[in-house]
Structures are given as structure tokens and as C-alpha cells.
Amino acid sequence: RMQRIIDIDVDNRIAVVEPGVLNGDLQAALAPRRMFWAPDPTSAALCTIGGNIACNAGGPRAVKYGATRDNVLALRAVSGAGASLRCGSATTKGATGYDLTHLLIGSEGTLAIVTEATLKLTPLAGDKRTLRATYRDVAAAARAVARIMAQPVAPCALEFLDDESLRLARAHGGEAIPVAGAMLLLEVDGETDSIDAAMQAVAQAAQGEGLIDLDLAATGAQVEALWAARRALSPALRTISPHKINEDVVVPVSRLPALVAATRELxxxxxxxxxxxxxxxxxxxxxxxxxRDDAERERAVAALDGLFAAVIELGGTLSGEHGIGLAKRDFMPRAIDAATLDLMRAIKAQFDPAGILNPGKLLPAA
Incomplete structure (x- = not known):
């Protein structure tokens, strides 16, 4: 089922894979060569490279290394008209014609079926530090995120958990997760001779009004306990509601405190x-x-509408990495103007004139 890793070329920092390869299996194959592919969704053990390409998946490392679109060099694909096409090249620079590679990434399978991908690899850093910062409330943690991202050292992960997330993570991950109003899970990577300075820069930015504690994970076991609890969060939410609605909205980093405040108000x-x-x-x-019940499900519809309105007002958009699909399709005109949507429909018709690839998804009816 198209699950082959065709080539790993360390000298040129590329891997050529079929779309059915699991993200986690690719990372395991790259690790002995001291390389990795940057996208690392928390579902890496289950999600495929083809799925990552379809939705422009990200993950914690995207803050420093970019999402899927930043880490794919070339694609082979078959259009909805049955035409086999190749786009991009196995080089990190290229200015030859339209950039169809990046057009297909994130198109949610509506334009073409990817059959092969040439991926950009990154060498593993020599060292890494993991920090746990706890805060009095979500507003203080959100303000810390803006401070951290405004200074020169980019963390390789910067995860946010609110108080209810912490309660669930602690229930599933044990005492590695504290009781607090909010927590940031921070990682910094680099070479051994510079890692301490980088960590100190990020730690300094994390400090501020509302900080309760700032701890360095001292052992590999402590690091894994933190990340295991973070990975368990999404499935743990179904213990509260089997009807959970998971939105992956995104705003400019400086507006994150306002977004968190908006979710609390909603x-x-x-x-x-x-x-x-x-x-x-x-x-x-x-x-x-x-x-949790029919009345709350009805109110959730209005809350979702309010969430998207707040995100657009804050200069953000509907999805950061999960895509639009059917669930958010009818909200697309809020995020994208009519002329641009018409151009997208024309592109869809060019690639898929019979409308056979994921019909009805992503684009609202004209």
C-alpha cells in the first residue's frame, strides 16, 4: 500500500518516500543517520506522510523547523483528470515555473493524489533541554508565549496547556504534570557548547508576572513523562465528551493572549x-x-461561530494544521474573499474537472 521508503540521501539531506509511510516509521529510519523530518504531529505513530502533505501538518517542532510545506521539495502525483505529474526538484532552491508543489500541499486531496514525495531532512541537534513553566493563570502563560517568541532564540517546541488540560494530563501522565493555572512545555535544541546560553535566553523570557515555577527536566525519563502526558491529551478529552469539537485555529503570536481570553469568555x-x-x-x-448533552451541543454551535469570528478579528485564520474538510467549509468566506475563492475553484476545476477527488470538501459552493 505504497509504504516504501525509497531512498535516504544524507549527503543531500533528502528522503524519497511513498505516501503510505507512517511519519513515526520514517523518523525511526532516519534516527540512526542523525537526521529527522521536521513535521512531528502527536499522531506520528499513526499518521502517514501522505496525510501530512494533504493537511500541511505541523506539530510541536513547527515553531522552529516549519510545517510540512516548509519541508517538502518535490512531489509526484496524479490529477483528477488522470494525468501523471512531477513538480519541484530535489534541491533546496528552485525558481522554475509555478510552485505546484506547495499548491498541492495542504489541498486536502482535492487536486491530485500524491504518489511520491521528496522530503527535506534536517540534522539532529547535538543537545536538547526541556523546561516546564507553570503560571498562575492562562493569561500570564499566554503573555509569556509572546515574550518568548519576541526574543532571538527560537525554541524547538513551545506548547501551551490550560488548567483543565493540566488536570487531564496529570490524570493520565502522573506527577510530571503540575497543578497550576496554565503551563508551557518548552524545548531548546542546539550544539552542546551553546545550548546552555540558548536555554537561559528562553528561560529569561518565560519569567514574568504570574510565573509560579520554572523547572528543567533533569532526566530522559522526566522529558518522556512530560511529552507522554501531552500526547495523551486529545484522546483524554473524550472522557469528558464523546462529542468533542477540536478546532485548530491560529492567530499572530502577539494576539494569543486575546485569543485565550476570547475562549474563556465564550x-x-x-x-x-x-x-x-x-x-x-x-x-x-x-x-x-x-x-456533554444535547443542550450543550446546541450551544456549541453558537460558541463555534463566536470562536471563528474572534479568530478572524484577531488577524488569524480557521486552521493551522488540521485543514478545512467539511466541518469548516461553510466558514471559508469569512477567512477568504470572494475573488480568491473563485480563483481556488478555477484551480480545482483545472486539476479535477469531473470533481472526483474529495468532492464537496474544502471549498464552499459558489
Whole structure:
């Protein structure tokens, strides 16, 4: 089922893979060569490279190394008309014609079926430090995110967890997760002779009004306990509501405090549990609406509308890495103007004239 890793070329920092290769299996094959592919969704053990390409997946490392679109050099694909095409090249620079590679990435399978991908690899850093910063409340943690991202040292992960996320993570991950109003999970990577200075720069930015504690994970076991709890969060939310609505909205990083405040106001106004966590260093917040009964499910519809309105007002957009699909399709005119949507429909018709690839997804009806 197209699960072959065709080539790993360390000298040129590329891997050529088929779309059915699991992200986690590729990372395992790259590790002995001291390389990695940057996109690292928390579902890496289950998600395919083809799926990552379809939705422009990211993950915690995207804050420093970029999402899928930043780490794919070339594609082979088959259009909806049955034409086999190749786009891009196995080089990190290229200015030859239209950039169809980046057009296909994130198109959610509506333009073409990817059959092979040439991926950009990155050498593993020599060292890494993991920090856990706890705060009095979500507003203080959100302000710290803006400070961290405004200074020169880019963390390789900057994850945000609100108080309810912490409660769930602690229940599933043990005492590695503290009780607090909010937490940031920070990682800094680099070479051994510079890692301490980089860590100190990020730690300094993390300090400020509302900080409770700032701890360095001292052992590999402590680091893994933190990340295991973070990975368990999404499935743990189904213990509150089997009907959870998980939105992955994104705003400019400096507007993250306002987005967090908006989610709190929506939860109070609609009398609905809302849990927030996610890739705060990109301004990409996973806002989970958790209706527990029919009345709350009805109120969740209005809360979702309010969430998207707040995101657009803050200069953000509907999805950072999960895509649009069917669920957010009808909200697209809020994020994209009519002329641009018409151009997207024309591109869809050119690639897929019979409309056979993921029909009805991504683009709203004209």
C-alpha cells in the first residue's frame, strides 16, 4: 500500500518516500543517520506522510523547523483528470515555473493524489533541554508565549496547556504534570557548547508576572513523562465528551493572549466546557469544545461561530494544521474573499474537472 521508503540521501539531506509511510516509521529510519523530518504531529505513530502533505501538518517542532510545506521539495502525483505529474526538484532552491508543489500541499486531496514525495531532512541537534513553566493563570502563560517568541532564540517546541488540560494530563501522565493555572512545555535544541546560553535566553523570557515555577527536566525519563502526558491529551478529552469539537485555529503570536481570553469568555457565555492547548509558539491553539448533552451541543454551535469570528478579528485564520474538510467549509468566506475563492475553484476545476477527488470538501459552493 505504497509504504516504501525509497531512498535516504544524507549527503543531500533528502528522503524519497511513498505516501503510505507512517511519519513515526520514517523518523525511526532516519534516527540512526542523525537526521529527522521536521513535521512531528502527536499522531506520528499513526499518521502517514501522505496525510501530512494533504493537511500541511505541523506539530510541536513547527515553531522552529516549519510545517510540512516548509519541508517538502518535490512531489509526484496524479490529477483528477488522470494525468501523471512531477513538480519541484530535489534541491533546496528552485525558481522554475509555478510552485505546484506547495499548491498541492495542504489541498486536502482535492487536486491530485500524491504518489511520491521528496522530503527535506534536517540534522539532529547535538543537545536538547526541556523546561516546564507553570503560571498562575492562562493569561500570564499566554503573555509569556509572546515574550518568548519576541526574543532571538527560537525554541524547538513551545506548547501551551490550560488548567483543565493540566488536570487531564496529570490524570493520565502522573506527577510530571503540575497543578497550576496554565503551563508551557518548552524545548531548546542546539550544539552542546551553546545550548546552555540558548536555554537561559528562553528561560529569561518565560519569567514574568504570574510565573509560579520554572523547572528543567533533569532526566530522559522526566522529558518522556512530560511529552507522554501531552500526547495523551486529545484522546483524554473524550472522557469528558464523546462529542468533542477540536478546532485548530491560529492567530499572530502577539494576539494569543486575546485569543485565550476570547475562549474563556465564550465558555462562560455559552455555559460550555472549553479546553485549550496546543502549539502556542505558532499561535496555533487547539480549542476543544466539550458538549456533554444535547443542550450543550446546541450551544456549541453558537460558541463555534463566536470562536471563528474572534479568530478572524484577531488577524488569524480557521486552521493551522488540521485543514478545512467539511466541518469548516461553510466558514471559508469569512477567512477568504470572494475573488480568491473563485480563483481556488478555477484551480480545482483545472486539476479535477469531473470533481472526483474529495468532492464537496474544502471549498464552499459558489
Amino acid at each position: 465558555a462562560q457565555r455559552h455555559r460550555l466546557p472549553i479546553v485549550c492547548f496546543g502549539h502556542a509558539g505558532n499561535g496555533n491553539l487547539h480549542v476543544n469544545l466539550l458538549p
